[in-house]
Amino acid sequence: MTEQSRLQEFLFPRVTPRFLLRAAAVALGTYLLFGHVLIPMIVRGHSMDPTYRDGGFTFCFTGAYLFGGPKRGDVVAVRLAGRKVMLLKRVVALEGEEVAFRAGVLQVDGRAVEEPYVKSPCDWELEPRRVEKGCVYLVGDNRGMAAEQHDFGQTPVARIVGRPLW
Amino acid sequence: MVERKRLIAFIALAAAATYGVYFFLHLEERRVKRRFAALAEWVFKEPGEPPLASVGKARQTETLFADPCRFEIQGYEVSATLAVREIATYAIQGRARFDALELAFYDLTVEFPADGEAHVTATARLSGRKAGGDPVNETHELDCALKKTEEGWRFTRITAVQVLKK
Numbered sequence: 001m002t003e004q005s006r007l008q009e010f011l012f013p014r015v016t017p018r019f020l021l022r023a024a025a026v027a028l029g030t031y032l033l034f035g036h037v038l039i040p041m042i043v044r045g046h047s048m049d050p051t052y053r054d055g056g057f058t059f060c061f062t063g064a065y066l067f068g069g070p071k072r073g074d075v076v077a078v079r080l081a082g083r084k085v086m087l088l089k090r091v092v093a094l095e096g097e098e099v100a101f102r103a104g105v106l107q108v109d110g111r112a113v114e115e116p117y118v119k120s121p122c123d124w125e126l127e128p129r130r131v132e133k134g135c136v137y138l139v140g141d142n143r144g145m146a147a148e149q150h151d152f153g154q155t156p157v158a159r160i161v162g163r164p165l166w
Numbered sequence: 167m168v169e170r171k172r173l174i175a176f177i178a179l180a181a182a183a184t185y186g187v188y189f190f191l192h193l194e195e196r197r198v199k200r201r202f203a204a205l206a207e208w209v210f211k212e213p214g215e216p217p218l219a220s221v222g223k224a225r226q227t228e229t230l231f232a233d234p235c236r237f238e239i240q241g242y243e244v245s246a247t248l249a250v251r252e253i254a255t256y257a258i259q260g261r262a263r264f265d266a267l268e269l270a271f272y273d274l275t276v277e278f279p280a281d282g283e284a285h286v287t288a289t290a291r292l293s294g295r296k297a298g299g300d301p302v303n304e305t306h307e308l309d310c311a312l313k314k315t316e317e318g319w320r321f322t323r324i325t326a327v328q329v330l331k332k
Binding site for chain 1: 272273274275287288289291303305306307308327329330331332
């Protein structure tokens with residue numbers, strides 16, 4: 001078989017049952033992988049600056065919490081009505097813990113928590129509140145935004161779809 | 167060769183029949199989804215839109231909402247039952263605050279709890295620019311109820327679901 005004919009066969013393969021089966025297997029595999037396991041995500045908005053910038057790209061790995069729940073410090077993707085649009089936030093407190101902000105410093109169970117991922121100055125004030133059963137407390141990394149404009153709070157763990165791959 | 171042609175014809179017929187059944191089974195669902203597309207079109211505002219355009223849109227209000235329609239925002243304790251005329255007035259006032267506005271819906275799930283009633287969950291993404299130039303980027307999970315009238319489906323309730331509870 002000449003180089004040219006091999007190239008021709010690669011570009012224009014004969015449609016045989018074997019070829020159709022392989023094409024179907026590839027299509028199914030791609031659908032399962034990128035539709036359910038590694039969901040492509042484009043970051044929109046600034047609530048996770050500077051960790052995830054507006055326009056950035058990553059994958060949401062849905063298998064991340066198959067063998068255990070999210071931990072404090074994890075960045076997680078939270079579903080809304082479905083998985084096409086999700087919220088990207090960081091877990092700052094777990095079920096039963098008391099969370100508050102004092103002069104912009106995160107406090108969990110009364111102790112200040114160091115957050116190396118927060119780069120912007122913050123002046124948030126939030127009265128202590130306890131994270132309900134089956135929930136986690138989520139906040140974005142961009143604390144330079146006014147607290148009123150920043151979407152944060154507790155949500156059921158069941159809403160967490162996975163975590164970004166990077 | 168003849169056998170192969172018969173097989174191809176049979177597969178094509180089976181595919182057409184499957185699509186036909188699917189089409190008729192989901193006819194009402196598509197009608198409900200078209201109401202969401204109409205709502206997005208109703209909200210849409212391009213930069214430099216003439217003021218009269220808002221009045222034209224206000225006239226379309228009764229084609230979208232039942233009289234009255236209930237609006238609720240969970241977490242902010244905001245709820246109001248508004249007549250179509252009030253909705254149109256609020257819509258004109260609200261649209262005047264924006265230079266550009268675009269509403270998109272994702273992950274629409276339609277259920278029919280009773281004859282002539284539809285329950286829809288969706289993710290709504292509102293983007294654009296305020297009159298002062300500040301960008302708008304809001305994402306909410308919506309829980310909606312619609313009822314079927316002689317003129318078509320109308321919204322009877324729109325609730326913004328609280329995903330993150332501060």
